[in-house]
Amino acid sequence: MMIRAAVSKGRPSSVPKAGVSAGAGAVSIDAAGLETRELNDRLRELLLSGTKRVEISHVCGQRYIGTRLYTPERHQMEIDIRGTAGNDLAAFLSGHKITVHGNAQDGVGNTMDSGEVVVRGRAGDVLGFSMRGGEIYVRDGCGYRAALHMKDCEGKRPVLVVGGGAQDFLGEYMAGGVVIILDFDGESRDASFMGTGMHGGVIYLRGTARVDQVGAQVEISPADEADRELIEEYVSRYLERFPEVEMTKEEILASPFVRLTPRSKRPYSGLYAY
Amino acid sequence: MRSFVFPEFEIIRDEERCGSCRGCERQCAFGTHTYDPVADRLVSDDHKCAGCQRCVIFCPQKAIVVRPSPSFYRPNASWTREKIEDLKRQAETGGVLLTGCGSDKPFRIYWDHILLNASQVTNPSIDPLREPMELRTFLGRKPEMLEISREGEEVEIKTELYPNLTVETPILFSAMSFGAISYNAFKSLATAACRSGTYFNTGEGGLPREMRGEFGRCAIVQVASGRFGIDAEYLNVAQAVEIKVGQGAKPGIGGHLPGEKVSAAVAETRMIPQGTDAISPAPHHDIYSIEDLSTLIYALKEATNYEKPISVKIAAVHNFAAIASGIVRAGADIIAIDGLRGGTGAAPKAIRDNVGIPTELAISSLDRRLREEGIRNQCSIIAAGGFRSSSDVIKAIALGADAVYIGSAALIAMGCTLCQKCYTGNCNWGICTQNPRLSGRLNVEIASQRLSNLISAWSHEIREMLGGMGINALESLRGNRDHLRGVGLYEWELDVLGIKGAGE
Numbered sequence: 001m002m003i004r005a006a007v008s009k010g011r012p013s014s015v016p017k018a019g020v021s022a023g024a025g026a027v028s029i030d031a032a033g034l035e036t037r038e039l040n041d042r043l044r045e046l047l048l049s050g051t052k053r054v055e056i057s058h059v060c061g062q063r064y065i066g067t068r069l070y071t072p073e074r075h076q077m078e079i080d081i082r083g084t085a086g087n088d089l090a091a092f093l094s095g096h097k098i099t100v101h102g103n104a105q106d107g108v109g110n111t112m113d114s115g116e117v118v119v120r121g122r123a124g125d126v127l128g129f130s131m132r133g134g135e136i137y138v139r140d141g142c143g144y145r146a147a148l149h150m151k152d153c154e155g156k157r158p159v160l161v162v163g164g165g166a167q168d169f170l171g172e173y174m175a176g177g178v179v180i181i182l183d184f185d186g187e188s189r190d191a192s193f194m195g196t197g198m199h200g201g202v203i204y205l206r207g208t209a210r211v212d213q214v215g216a217q218v219e220i221s222p223a224d225e226a227d228r229e230l231i232e233e234y235v236s237r238y239l240e241r242f243p244e245v246e247m248t249k250e251e252i253l254a255s256p257f258v259r260l261t262p263r264s265k266r267p268y269s270g271l272y273a274y
Numbered sequence: 275m276r277s278f279v280f281p282e283f284e285i286i287r288d289e290e291r292c293g294s295c296r297g298c299e300r301q302c303a304f305g306t307h308t309y310d311p312v313a314d315r316l317v318s319d320d321h322k323c324a325g326c327q328r329c330v331i332f333c334p335q336k337a338i339v340v341r342p343s344p345s346f347y348r349p350n351a352s353w354t355r356e357k358i359e360d361l362k363r364q365a366e367t368g369g370v371l372l373t374g375c376g377s378d379k380p381f382r383i384y385w386d387h388i389l390l391n392a393s394q395v396t397n398p399s400i401d402p403l404r405e406p407m408e409l410r411t412f413l414g415r416k417p418e419m420l421e422i423s424r425e426g427e428e429v430e431i432k433t434e435l436y437p438n439l440t441v442e443t444p445i446l447f448s449a450m451s452f453g454a455i456s457y458n459a460f461k462s463l464a465t466a467a468c469r470s471g472t473y474f475n476t477g478e479g480g481l482p483r484e485m486r487g488e489f490g491r492c493a494i495v496q497v498a499s500g501r502f503g504i505d506a507e508y509l510n511v512a513q514a515v516e517i518k519v520g521q522g523a524k525p526g527i528g529g530h531l532p533g534e535k536v537s538a539a540v541a542e543t544r545m546i547p548q549g550t551d552a553i554s555p556a557p558h559h560d561i562y563s564i565e566d567l568s569t570l571i572y573a574l575k576e577a578t579n580y581e582k583p584i585s586v587k588i589a590a591v592h593n594f595a596a597i598a599s600g601i602v603r604a605g606a607d608i609i610a611i612d613g614l615r616g617g618t619g620a621a622p623k624a625i626r627d628n629v630g631i632p633t634e635l636a637i638s639s640l641d642r643r644l645r646e647e648g649i650r651n652q653c654s655i656i657a658a659g660g661f662r663s664s665s666d667v668i669k670a671i672a673l674g675a676d677a678v679y680i681g682s683a684a685l686i687a688m689g690c691t692l693c694q695k696c697y698t699g700n701c702n703w704g705i706c707t708q709n710p711r712l713s714g715r716l717n718v719e720i721a722s723q724r725l726s727n728l729i730s731a732w733s734h735e736i737r738e739m740l741g742g743m744g745i746n747a748l749e750s751l752r753g754n755r756d757h758l759r760g761v762g763l764y765e766w767e768l769d770v771l772g773i774k775g776a777g778e
Contacts, residue, residue, distance in 0.1 A: 040576055063569070064576040070506030087569055092577040094506035107560055110573065111497075113505040126560050130501035132545055148559045149501065153545040173555055175546060200550055265550040268530050272372045272697075 026053035026080070036062045036086065044068050047075050059083030061105065066115075070094040087124075090117045093134065106143070109136045112158070118241050122164070131158040131177065139242045140164040141187050145172060150201055152176030161238045163245065168192045171260065172215075175200040180234050182206045182252060194218065195260050199267045203260040204231055206252070214260060217267050223257035231257055275366055279359045281320035284343045291337035292316060298329035298338060303700040303712055326693040328702035360623070371623040374696030374706070376523060376615040376660055376682055379627050383615075384634035384767070385666045389776060391757040393744035400746050402737035408747035409733055411677050413514075413654040414438035414583035415607040436607065437583050439494075439514050441677060442471030443733040444748060445667060447725075448658050448681035449496050449518065449587070451479025453531050453540040453552065454619035454696070455685075456713035458721065459705045462688060464489040465718060466725030475679070478502050478518060478554060479531075480543040486511045494585065497574065499528055500554035502544040506577060514582050514608065515574045517567070519558070520589030522616025522633070522659040524625045528556040532620075535699050537708045564597075568604035575605070583607035585656070590614065590636030591629070595643040602644065602653045609653050610679060611636050615660030617682040619706055620697035633659040634673065638771045641674025641753050664735035673771065674753040687728040688721045 027046055031039050039062045046054055047069050054077060063086040069077060074095060081100045090098055091110040103121035107129060114133040125143035128136050133156040141164025150158055158177040165187025171179055171194060181188055183206045195203060196215030204227060209220050223231060235252050239245060294314055298307040306322040307329065323340060330338045347358055360371055393399040415436040423430050447467055452460040454477065467474040468489060475494040480503015490511030497504060498518035509515055531552040541548040561567050571584050585608035586601045588594060598609050613633025618626065637657045644650040657670045658679035667678050682692065689703040696706040704716035745751050759776040760768050768775060
């Protein structure tokens with residue numbers, strides 16, 4: 001007697017393709033009324049069928065866009081999102097370029113490995129959490145706990161550039177990577193607990209930072225020439241992605257920048273009795 | 275500062291037998307034994323001895339005995355030697371007391387107060403040497419009901435099943451990371467798991483790239499608060515993904531792998547710079563609620579194309595059953611519950627010995643709670659923390675666990691003697707160290723054979739005990755508390771365990 005079981009392997013490939021249409025060069029998906037899983041099913045199907053560019057319209061909070069796009073063959077895709085991307089956009093992202101024409105909710109780039117995310121708007125809390133590679137550009141500001149526990153390693157250094165300000169706990173537990181906060185709206189002036197527990201990486205903040213705004217483990221110093229070169233490179237890339245930003249590179253760079261770095265990469269070395 | 279602490283151990287060397295071969299000097303990474311060339315004899319510094327017994331077992335002349343130091347303070351029921359010496363160490367360093375392995379405190383070990391049933395006359399017992407005995411276990415979410423169609427001889431399950439782990443015996447290797455343990459120890463666990471039809475758990479140290487192809491098929495990979503070593507390939511080569519929220523040895527706190535242990539290979543696998551402290555924060559900073567946990571569970575389901583069960587590991591603490599119910603409703607397919615006696619490579623002693631509840635009580639509470647809420651089918655339970663023998667395992671199954679994780683037991687199989695000095699990185703047995711001179715002592719072929727032998731021996735004993743109860747499939751015993759009786763337990767303990775007293 002044979003017993004066959006239908007084991008769930010993602011979605012069967014017979015999902016109706018309603019809402020998917022091929023435009024000039026890019027395939028379009030209308031996300032109106034689609035559940036998160038349905039939208040991501042379609043994206044994965046398109047990736048596996050060799051599609052290189054996708055435009056998704058009417059996105060309204062669907063989560064995990066980009067997360068299910070890993071293949072052992074490392075297929076790559078460019079995705080344009082119109083609307084508001086839901087939580088965990090680009091979580092665990094492995095390559096790909098995602099542009100959101102609108103705002104993004106919490107958890108953008110959670111534990112992201114590589115690729116690029118561009119948000120033409122604002123991002124929510126825990127932006128770039130534990131990100132270890134790739135780049136994220138946010139045109140406007142972001143919420144609390146951005147760049148938490150960002151880290152880098154041999155050959156991989158994540159970069160997060162935010163045009164507006166960042167709220168409290170920016171770079172908490174940060175272990176690596178580069179964060180540049182341009183703070184156009186001055187929101188970061190009131191932020192506290194920046195870099196608490198920081199033990200690696202660097203945060204550049206346009207303007208100034210007071211000692212009472214940062215964790216005890218953080219050293220505040222003015223950006224030196226090498227720092228400013230790095231900042232200039234990423235400000236240029238930021239402006240390339242957001243031509244609508246009215247400030248010029250020169251205007252942005254005319255401001256002072258401070259550098260936040262950890263005092264030690266071994267913050268707990270003296271804590272224990274052996 | 276001069277230390278006022280007694281040596282923990284006393285080393286006795288039989289000078290008649292000692293051939294001054296200096297083997298003990300080479301074996302001890304703590305520098306306990308040194309050779310005095312003038313006197314042509316070995317001298318030992320009791321203060322440095324960890325009591326790991328490596329030199330004793332490897333002395334070719336059997337010339338060494340290491341035993342607890344007989345020195346004592348004036349006997350005092352409150353101020354025991356351990357309390358006095360811990361206090362002195364803190365006065366001398368100003369530091370948090372660190373320790374390794376599971377708690378050694380005399381909390382009641384319920385396994386030793388629970389007895390199994392056996393068949394007599396009616397419902398005859400079964401001989402596992404002659405009759406098939408089913409230990410195979412499926413871990414993951416089960417459907418509410420099964421729809422089956424039948425055409426002639428062919429039966430087909432119509433219901434779409436959820437992804438499950440298939441394990442040939444209900445014993446899995448608990449999470450132990452490369453970094454906490456040596457590469458050879460890690461690879462031995464992986465090798466034995468694949469050979470024995472079970473799984474090893476990577477812990478939060480990543481899975482070395484060169485191991486992914488061969489050992490992914492028997493790996494459970496962990497996503498913990500430090501998010502070390504995670505990329506999409508890591509998640510996809512494994513058979514299940516486990517979100518680590520808590521650990522029995524240190525509920526409520528995170529962990530730090532000290533920079534000394536972050537070697538080039540560990541750094542590469544964890545994807546962090548060499549020599550930095552690898553800090554796992556106490557909470558996941560993207561999880562402050564059950565809803566947030568659900569977000570991560572589904573992020574991992576998305577990242578693995580809904581092909582793998584997602585486990586959530588929590589420490590057994592006072593109100594954990596209600597939390598676990600929330601975790602199941604958040605989408606977890608497996609709950610791993612780690613009790614009071616769960617092991618660790620490093621934990622503050624104050625936490626290890628004072629926080630959490632015993633595994634035995636936790637299994638029963640969790641199983642009962644999920645049954646009462648009608649959601650027991652939605653997840654499997656893997657119990658962890660202090661399993662020492664096959665009889666502990668079978669009692670756990672009868673209390674409601676689907677399978678167990680063994681950590682300390684697996685390390686002991688490889689040579690560990692529970693000396694509790696894991697955090698020093700000087701493990702003379704080559705298990706809990708990144709020093710290549712020490713880790714090279716652990717031969718992967720031999721260590722994995724010892725592990726496979728253990729799994730095989732325990733599995734056979736479980737079959738014997740099952741057969742004795744007249745049961746031929748492990749799943750008939752799951753949560754079947756009628757086969758258990760308690761001895762020497764208070765009424766409330768019997769109630770929490772859900773078992774009767776012996777003779778009742």
